[in-house]
Amino acid sequence: MTVIDGPSGLTPDALSEIFQAPVTGVQWEKVGSGQIGACYRLRLEGAEGVPRRLVAKLAAEDEASRAFLGPAYRAEVSFYQDIAPTVAVRTPRCHYSALSEDNTTFVLLLEDLHPATQGDQIAGCTPQQAADAVTNLAGLHGPRWCDPTLLDLPWLSAVGEDDAATLSEVFAPAVETFTERFAGELDDRDVRTLRETAEAIAAWVTGRPERFGLVHGDYRLDNLIFPPAPERGVTAVDWQTLSLGHPLRDLAFFLGTGLEPGDRATHERSLVGAYHAALTGYGVDGYDLDECFDDYRFAALQGPLITVLGCAYGARTERGDRMFLTMTARSCAAIRDLGTLGLV
Structure with missing residues (x-):
C-alpha cells in the first residue's frame, strides 16, 4: 500500500x-x-x-x-x-x-462533503441539530454494543486500573495548570467542579464496566459536518481518539459541551430518549430508558476530562482558549445539574 x-x-x-x-x-x-x-x-x-x-x-x-x-x-x-x-x-x-x-x-x-459545513463548538447547536447528532451517534454504539470481539482488536484500547491511576496523576496537575491559565475567567463554581472531577476521575473512568463499546472520544460540534438546511444527516469525522469504554461518554460529552445549560436542561431528556430509541433499533435490549439516562448522568465527567487535556496538549490559539472556556462552563454546569459526582 x-x-x-x-x-x-x-x-x-x-x-x-x-x-x-x-x-x-x-x-x-x-x-x-x-x-x-x-x-x-x-x-x-x-x-x-x-x-x-x-x-x-x-x-x-x-x-x-x-x-x-x-x-x-x-x-x-x-x-x-x-x-x-x-x-x-x-x-x-x-x-x-x-x-x-x-x-x-x-x-x-x-x-469531500462540500457544501456541508463544520459545526461550531463555541456557537453551539440547535436542538434539531443535536437530535440529528445523537441519532447518528447511536449508529456508532448500537451495532457493536457490548461486543466481546472488540476486545480482540490489538489497536483498540480499554482503560485498566493502572491506566486509570496514571490518568489521575496526569489529570490533576493539568486541572491546576488550566485554572491558573484562565484565572479570573473561570467561575469559582467551575474551579471547584474541576478539582472534584480530578479527585473522582480514576474511579469514574473504569466505572460501570458491564456496558462497554466503541467510544469516539471527541464527539463534538467541531468534529461534525452538517448539510445545508433543511437537509438532515450529520457526518462524524476525526476518529483518532477512538477507544473502548462506556459508550454514554460520547453522548454526555456532546450534549454537555454543545448546548447552553438552559437548552440542555430543557431538551436533554428528549435527546437521550432519541438516542435510546435509535439504540433499540440496532438490537440493543435489556437496557431501558431510565438506565440509559442514569448512565448519561454518570458519564458527564467526559466533558472536563477531554477539555482540560485538550487544552494541556494542544497548541494555544485565541479561538482555542474561547472554546475551552465555553466547553468547561457548559460541562461543569451539566455535572452539577445532573449530580454526576454523587454517582461515582
Whole structure:
C-alpha cells in the first residue's frame, strides 16, 4: 500500500496507481489548522471513475511529533479499515487508506462533503441539530454494543486500573495548570467542579464496566459536518481518539459541551430518549430508558476530562482558549445539574 508523506506526494502518478485509472491533473489546498494531522482539499482531473473532489488527511507536518501521534494515526486508519463497515454511524466515504509499519505516516483519501459545513463548538447547536447528532451517534454504539470481539482488536484500547491511576496523576496537575491559565475567567463554581472531577476521575473512568463499546472520544460540534438546511444527516469525522469504554461518554460529552445549560436542561431528556430509541433499533435490549439516562448522568465527567487535556496538549490559539472556556462552563454546569459526582 502506498503511503503518501506530505502534499508533494499527491501527484497524478501516485493517485493513478491508487485509483487504478488515469489521473491527469491534481490541485490541492490546505484546510484546517493541522495540529494532529494535515488536511488538504483535492480537485482531480482524469478518467471516468476518478473522484473529482477529495479530502486527503496525512501525518502532521512536524515530523518530531509523529512518533507521539502514532497511536492516533493507527486508530483512525484502523477505524476506516476495520470498524466503519460494521457500524451505521455516518462518516465520509473512505476511498483509500494506508499506514506505515511504524505508524508515523499515513494517508486517508476521504469523500469531500462540500457544501456541508463544520459545526461550531463555541456557537453551539440547535436542538434539531443535536437530535440529528445523537441519532447518528447511536449508529456508532448500537451495532457493536457490548461486543466481546472488540476486545480482540490489538489497536483498540480499554482503560485498566493502572491506566486509570496514571490518568489521575496526569489529570490533576493539568486541572491546576488550566485554572491558573484562565484565572479570573473561570467561575469559582467551575474551579471547584474541576478539582472534584480530578479527585473522582480514576474511579469514574473504569466505572460501570458491564456496558462497554466503541467510544469516539471527541464527539463534538467541531468534529461534525452538517448539510445545508433543511437537509438532515450529520457526518462524524476525526476518529483518532477512538477507544473502548462506556459508550454514554460520547453522548454526555456532546450534549454537555454543545448546548447552553438552559437548552440542555430543557431538551436533554428528549435527546437521550432519541438516542435510546435509535439504540433499540440496532438490537440493543435489556437496557431501558431510565438506565440509559442514569448512565448519561454518570458519564458527564467526559466533558472536563477531554477539555482540560485538550487544552494541556494542544497548541494555544485565541479561538482555542474561547472554546475551552465555553466547553468547561457548559460541562461543569451539566455535572452539577445532573449530580454526576454523587454517582461515582
